Amino acid sequence: MLEIVILGRGGQGAQTAGNQLAKALFARGQFVQTFSTYGGARRGTPVTASLRADKNPIRLRCDITSANAMLCFDDSLLNEGFLATGADDALIVVNSAQPPDAFKAFGNRRIIPIDGREIARRNNMGKVVNSALLGAFVALVGQPDIETMCAIIKDTAPAKVSENIAACREAYGLAASQLEVS
Amino acid sequence: MNAPIRNENLQLLNGNHAVAWGVRLASPDVAPLYPITPQTPILEKLIDFKSADLLGTEILTPESEHSAMAAAVAASATGARVFSATSSQGLLLMHELLHYAAGSRLPIVLFNVNRTPAAPWGFWPDQIDSLSQRDTGWVQLYSETPQESLDTVIQAFRIAEASELPVMVNHDAFYVSHAVEPVSVPDQGAVELYLPKVDRSMWLDTDIGRAIGAPIGQDGWNRTRREMDAAMQTIVGLTKDAGKAWGEMSGRPYAPLELYRCDDAEVVFVTMGSMAGTAREAVDRLRESGVAAGLVKVRLFRPMPMADLHAALADIPCALVLDRNYSPGVGGVLHQELMAGFYGAENAPRIFGFLTGVGGTNVPVEMLEKLAVDYRQAKQNNNPIWVE
Numbered sequence: 216m217l218e219i220v221i222l223g224r225g226g227q228g229a230q231t232a233g234n235q236l237a238k239a240l241f242a243r244g245q246f247v248q249t250f251s252t253y254g255g256a257r258r259g260t261p262v263t264a265s266l267r268a269d270k271n272p273i274r275l276r277c278d279i280t281s282a283n284a285m286l287c288f289d290d291s292l293l294n295e296g297f298l299a300t301g302a303d304d305a306l307i308v309v310n311s312a313q314p315p316d317a318f319k320a321f322g323n324r325r326i327i328p329i330d331g332r333e334i335a336r337r338n339n340m341g342k343v344v345n346s347a348l349l350g351a352f353v354a355l356v357g358q359p360d361i362e363t364m365c366a367i368i369k370d371t372a373p374a375k376v377s378e379n380i381a382a383c384r385e386a387y388g389l390a391a392s393q394l395e396v397s
Numbered sequence: 398m399n400a401p402i403r404n405e406n407l408q409l410l411n412g413n414h415a416v417a418w419g420v421r422l423a424s425p426d427v428a429p430l431y432p433i434t435p436q437t438p439i440l441e442k443l444i445d446f447k448s449a450d451l452l453g454t455e456i457l458t459p460e461s462e463h464s465a466m467a468a469a470v471a472a473s474a475t476g477a478r479v480f481s482a483t484s485s486q487g488l489l490l491m492h493e494l495l496h497y498a499a500g501s502r503l504p505i506v507l508f509n510v511n512r513t514p515a516a517p518w519g520f521w522p523d524q525i526d527s528l529s530q531r532d533t534g535w536v537q538l539y540s541e542t543p544q545e546s547l548d549t550v551i552q553a554f555r556i557a558e559a560s561e562l563p564v565m566v567n568h569d570a571f572y573v574s575h576a577v578e579p580v581s582v583p584d585q586g587a588v589e590l591y592l593p594k595v596d597r598s599m600w601l602d603t604d605i606g607r608a609i610g611a612p613i614g615q616d617g618w619n620r621t622r623r624e625m626d627a628a629m630q631t632i633v634g635l636t637k638d639a640g641k642a643w644g645e646m647s648g649r650p651y652a653p654l655e656l657y658r659c660d661d662a663e664v665v666f667v668t669m670g671s672m673a674g675t676a677r678e679a680v681d682r683l684r685e686s687g688v689a690a691g692l693v694k695v696r697l698f699r700p701m702p703m704a705d706l707h708a709a710l711a712d713i714p715c716a717l718v719l720d721r722n723y724s725p726g727v728g729g730v731l732h733q734e735l736m737a738g739f740y741g742a743e744n745a746p747r748i749f750g751f752l753t754g755v756g757g758t759n760v761p762v763e764m765l766e767k768l769a770v771d772y773r774q775a776k777q778n779n780n781p782i783w784v785e
Contacts, residue, residue: 234409237577241409246400250411250576272400274678276541276572276671278759 217245217358218279220300221264223288228345231371232286233264235349239359239367240268248273261292284308284356286348290328298324308352308390310344327355329390338382339375346372346379350386355394361387398657398677399649401544401581410580412573415543416482416508416566417442418580419550421452422588425506426477429457429468434520435570436484436510454480462487466494466507473503474609476600478554481505484570485512485526492530495563499534500621501609502599502628504557504564507535508550511670511721512570513756521757522569524670525722528698528730534625536564536632537699539669543573544580548649549696551588552639558595559635560628569721570757572671583647591646633702653697654705658684659713662691664773665746668719669695669731672753672760676719679765690769695731703738710739715773716746719765720781721754728752728781736779750781760784 219236223229230251237249249266265279282301287293290311298321301307311317311328318326329351331344340346346368353364364387365380372379401407410418416439420428430440446452457468462483473479483491488509498505509527513519527537536556540546546568553564568574601607613621636653644650655673658680659665666676673694683690693709693716695701710716720729727733732750739745749772754760764784 234577238409241579246579247409248576248578250571252571252575272398273578274398274674275762276569276576276674277761280759280761 216267216269216273217284218282219266219284219286219356220279220282220297221266221286221288222292222297223262224292225260225262227262227288228343229262229264229288232345232349233266235345235364235367235371236352237266237268238371239363240266242363242367243359245270246272248275284352286352288344288348293318293321293326295321306355308348308355310348327390327393329386331386334382334386334389338385339378340382347382347386350383351390354387354390398541398655398674399544399548399651400542401579402648405581407579407581409577410543410547411438411575411577412543412546412568413438413510413575414442415547415580416550416568417446418582419547420454420480421446422583422585423478423480423506423551423554423592424452424589425454425480425554427455427457427469427472428480429459429465429472430482431459431462431465431487433462433484433487435512435574436482436487436508438574439482439508439510462490463494466491466498469505469507470494470498470501470503473498473505474501474601476597478558478594479503479505480508482508482510484510485514488526488530489514492533495530495533495535497610498563499625502561502625504554504561504597506550506553506557507563507565509565509567510570510574511567519756520570522572522671522754523721523756524567524569525724525730527565527567528722528724530565531699531730534562535699536560536562536697538564538566538636538697539695540566540568540573541671541673541694543576543578544649545651546573547580547582548643548647548651551592552636552643552651555592555639556632556635560631561598562625562628562632567670569671581647587646591642629700632700633697633705636697636702651696653702654709655694655696656709657692657694659691659693659709661689662713663689664715664717664769665691665693665710665713666717666719666765666769667693667695667731667735669698670721672719672721675760675762676765679762679769682762682766683769688769688773698731698734701734701738706735706738707742710746711744713746716748717768717772718748718750719753719760720750721760723752723755732781747775747777749775749778751784752781753784
C-alpha cells in the first residue's frame with residue numbers, strides 16, 4: 216500500500232492536491248482513499264490531506280503514521296511532528312527556495328526542496344503552487360505517470376488550465392533531472 | 398464491508414457527497430437543512446443538485462437546527478418524505494424536536510456526522526453526539542464507509558416508512574465524511590422500484606380536520622409508548638428485509654450485524670462505524686499470527702439486535718467492545734448495552750469495554766492487535782478501560 220501525507224496551510228490547495236493525486240492513481244486502476252482533517256475552516260491554519268492507494272479496497276480508517284511519501288506546501292510547516300508521520304526512509308518533497316543543505320537539521324532524511332513558487336510565477340500561476348508540486352511529486356515518487364496527472368489537472372483545474380499543466384510539466388522535468396543527479 | 402467492484406462504473410466521492418447522492422436517488426419531497434462542520438458538504442452537494450435541476454426536493458434553509466427539525470416535523474406530518482442532516486451541536490440543538498418527531502411517528506430520515514460536542518470545542522470523530530440521543534425514539538444506524546452511507550440512507554427511508562418511526566443514520570467525521578473513495582452509484586430507476594412511495598396511516602390535511610401531538614391523558618400517552626415499543630420490535634426484521642432487498646438490487650447485501658471471520662474465533666472485536674474497517678485489518682493480522690480473531694460490526698444500534706448478538710457470540714469466549722464515545726461516570730455506551738443484554742445469559746462471553754479513539758484520537762491497527770493479545774485470556778473486568 217502506498218501511503219502519502221500532504222501538509223499545507225488552509226487555502227493553499229493541499230486538499231485539492233490530495234484529491235487530484237487520488238483521481239490520477241484511481242485512473243491507473245488503484246483503489247484509493249483520501250481524507251483531510253482540519254480544525255475550523257480558516258485560511259492559513261495547517262491542513263493535512265492523507266492518501267492511501269492499493270490494488271485492493273482500502274479498509275483502514277485511521278491516521279497515516281508511517282507514510283512512504285510526503286508533500287509539504289510550506290517549508291515553515293516542516294517540523295519533527297510532521298516528519299514523525301512518515302517512515303524513516305520516506306521521500307519528502309517540500310516547497311522551498313532553500314537549497315537541500317538548509318534541511319540538514321532534520322538529520323538523515325530524504326528531503327527534496329522544490330521551488331514551486333518560482334515555477335508557478337514563471338508559468339503565470341501567481342502563488343498557486345499545487346500543480347507544480349504535483350508534477351515534482353509524481354517525478355520523485357514514480358507514480359502515477361505524468362500524462363495521467365496532467366489529464367486529471369486538465370479535468371479539475373478551476374481556471375488557467377494550460378498554465379497549470381505547464382507548471383506541472385516544468386516541475387516534473389526539474390525534479391526528474393534532480394533525481395538523475397542524486 | 399461491501400466494497401464496490403473495480404470494474405463497475407465508479408465515482409470518486411467523499412462520504413458526505415455519497416450521502417447526498419443517496420438522498421438524490423431517494424428523492425424526498427422536503428429537506429430542511431442548516432450547515433455545520435463537518436456535515437456541510439451534504440447540504441452543499443444537495444444544493445448543487447438542486448441548482449442543476451437534478452433534484453426535485455424542496456430545500457428549506459431556516460435559521461437554526463432546531464427550526465430545521467421543526468420544519469421537518471411539520472412537513473413530514475403532511476405525509477411528505479423528509480430528509481435532514483446535521484452534526485454534533487446541531488443534533489443537540491434538535492434534541493427537543495427529536496422526541497417530537499418520534500412521538501408523532503414521523504418517518505423522517507436524518508443523517509448525522511458524528512463529531513465531538515462542546516466543550517471544549519472540537520471537530521473530531523466521536524459518537525457521543527448521537528448515542529446521547531438514544532432514548533428519543535429514533536432508530537439508529539452506523540455506517541463504516543462512503544459506499545455504505547449511500548446505500549444505508551436509501552434503506553433508511555424504507556425502514557422509516559414501513560415502521561412510521563424516524564431513522565438516524567450516522568458516520569464518523571473525517572474518516573468517513575471526508576474520505577474520498579470509489580463509490581458505486583445505483584441507477585435511479587432501480588432505486589425507485591426499491592423505494593416506492595407509500596401511504597401513511599395518518600397525515601395532516603386541510604380538507605380533513607385532524608391534529609397531531611395535541612394534549613392527551615395519561616392512559617393515552619402511555620398507549621403511544623406501547624405502540625412505539627411494538628413498532629420498535631419490527632425494526633430488526635425490517636432492517637434485514639431492507640438490507641436483503643438492497644443486496645438483490647445492487648449486489649451489496651446488508652444486515653443489522655456484520656460478522657467477519659467469527660467462525661471458531663476465540664476473541665472478537667465489537668464496534669460501530671469507521672473503526673470497524675481498522676478492526677477488520679487487525680483481525681486478518683491476528684489470524685496470520687495464530688490468534689483466532691473476528692469482528693462483530695454493529696450496524697443497527699437502536700433497537701439493539703440482541704437476539705442476533707446472542708447468536709453471533711454464542712460460542713465465542715471473549716468480546717472486546719471498542720467505543721469511540723464516553724458517557725461520563727459510566728464508560729462506553731456500546732459496552733454498557735452489551736453488558737445489559739448479556740446479563741444472566743448462559744455461556745455469555747467475557748466482555749471488556751475499551752475507550753478507544755474518544756475525542757477522535759487515532760486508533761491504529763497495532764493498538765487493536767495488542768488489545769486482542771493482552772485480553773483474550775484475561776479475567777472478566779466490568780470497568781471501562783481507557784486505551785492510549
